[in-house]
Each structure stands twice: as C-alpha cells, then as structure tokens.
Amino acid sequence: MERQFKVFRYDPESSKKPYFQTYTVDVQKSWTILDALNAIKWEQDGSLSYRRSCRHGICGSCAMKINGKNELACELQVFTLKGVIKVEPLPGFEVLRDLVTDMDRFFGHIEAVKPWLIAGLSPTDKERLQSPEDRKKLDGLYECILCGACTSSCPSYWSNDDFLGPAALLKAARYCFDTRDEGFHERMDVLNSRNGLWRCHTIFNCVEACPKDLNPTEAIVRLRARLAAEKI
C-alpha cells in the first residue's frame, strides 16, 4: 500500500530555509514510522537524517513529532494514521539537521538532578537490599527511556529552556523516592531553584506525550509536597 510522508528537512550548511519534502513509500501492513523512514533513507534519499538505534522503544533515540504529537517512530505503526503523515523534529529543541535535535541541554538538566543513588557515606561490600514493597514504590518512575518527548511537549520549557523540565524532574523523583537513597537534601538546591520544580504549571502535556505512559506531573507534585514538608 502506498502512503505519503511529509518530512521536515533542514540543512544548516545550505542557505535554504527549513521546508517539508513529500515522499511516497510502499509500506507493509506491519510497518512502523521508523520502517518507513528507513525505506526513504535507504531507497530514495540518503541525505535524510534522523536518530534511531534499538528499534524496540527502549533507547529513546527516535522520538519525533508525528502528525502533531510527540511519539517514538519505532513504536507508532503506519496503519494507525490516516492520510498524509507529517514527520517533524521534537519541538522546543534546536534542530541540528532534518529530524535530529540538539539534546545537550536536555541531558545537562538530567545530570543536574544527580541521577544516581546517593546512599550515604558508609561504604559496603554487599548489595544494598530493598524489599519488594519498597521496590514497588518506584513503579512509574524508573521506566523513563530519556527520549525527551515530555520535555519537548512542555510549554513552560518552550518559553524557558532553563527550566529543568519534566524528564529531569521525573528522574529526580525516581531517586528521591528510592528507600535506599539519602540524597534528597543534596538535590534540593537544584529542585528548589528558580528554574526548578516551581516553573511547572501542571499543564499535563508531558503526561500525554510520554510513550511509556508515565506521569511526570504526578512526580513533580510529589516532589513539591516532600520539599514543602522538609522545609516547613
């Protein structure tokens, strides 16, 4: 079956402004958007640039805006969409080329919340054990694949990209609510800063955009409650 794809193109080395290029692809029933992009790149236009790696919704490389919504190209099947399919880079990030965006700032913000277990000063040569109940408390927090779909859908981030953003705050929650972690106070300085937790306006775009059905807004609200409880 033939389907048309209207793909965002931009080459920083040419003087041409960004534009959309339409490709017609003979797709198979089981194809994802990524399969179609691969077919374009391998059979029609080798100059098309995009990121992909795992092809299984795990690495988070292939997030892009498809028909107006942030999606993982490797998870979204072509047959679920009608008409011409519009493919654009993630909004809110600087476009480097075609569908490739600059994720530098995004990962800088993830790093700022110290996304690792801060388990006190007592070194141990054993594993730090956690009960199944305590482990369960991390459900909905640990599954983030860092694709950037949430942060890129956040209007607060669009207007101020110094804002930590939902992905970094979800990552902070993943460690702050880990019963083995003792780093909440270490992270508080960043979370309670002007560009931290308080710039979220509970718009819920991040919840809608997350391809893993996570809820960064809820994580932000829980972090706020914990911060307020610690400070007051």
Added chain:
Amino acid sequence: MKFDRGHGSGGLNWWLMQRVTGILLLPAFLAHYIVTHIGTEHFVTYEKVAERVATPTWKFVNIFFLSLVILHGLYGVWSVLLDGWARKPVLRITLYSIVVTVGLALFVLGLVTILPFKA
C-alpha cells in the same frame, strides 16, 4: 550543557505564598460581594459604603484584602515574566524592580485612601 539554577525569588516560599493568598482571596472576594451587593437593602449608596469603610474593623479587613490582592496579583505577573521574558540578568532585575515598585506604590496608595477615611 550545564543547568542554570538561577538566583533570586521563585522557589518554594513564594510559590506557597501564591497558593495561600489564592485560597484566602476566594472567601474574601465572596464576603466582599455579599456585603456590598447582597447584604445591603435595595441599592448600594455612597453613604452606606462610606459608613462601613470608616469603621476600624473594616479598615483592617480592607488593608488585609489589599495586601492579598497585591501579593497574589504581582507575584502572578512576576511568575509569567520568569516563564520566558526575564531571562537576561539586566532585564530580569529591571522587571523585578518595576514589579516591586508598582506593588509598593499600589499598597501605599491603598493605605493613604483607607486609613484616614471618614464617613
């Protein structure tokens, strides 16, 4: 790229203040509306309002109401500015000074109207 945490107001305390004043403003607005428009018989007249506003209790209530409105409203404005406009330090300090000056000016204007008021 390193995270820019930013300095100055915008943390927990101000955020909480915005929520608390918001919650307090709801019954305050309701009380104001009932007392002014429903509690009075027939029409609102200058004499009726003036008589009430001149009492010490109502002076206190009105100053409290004024403080809530100014704090809540202007922090709202500052919050919008922080969301995108006030990115560069010089611009941010200028806008912050304007917001604070406007707030103080409105508060003083309110005080000089409410405190010496006689029926």
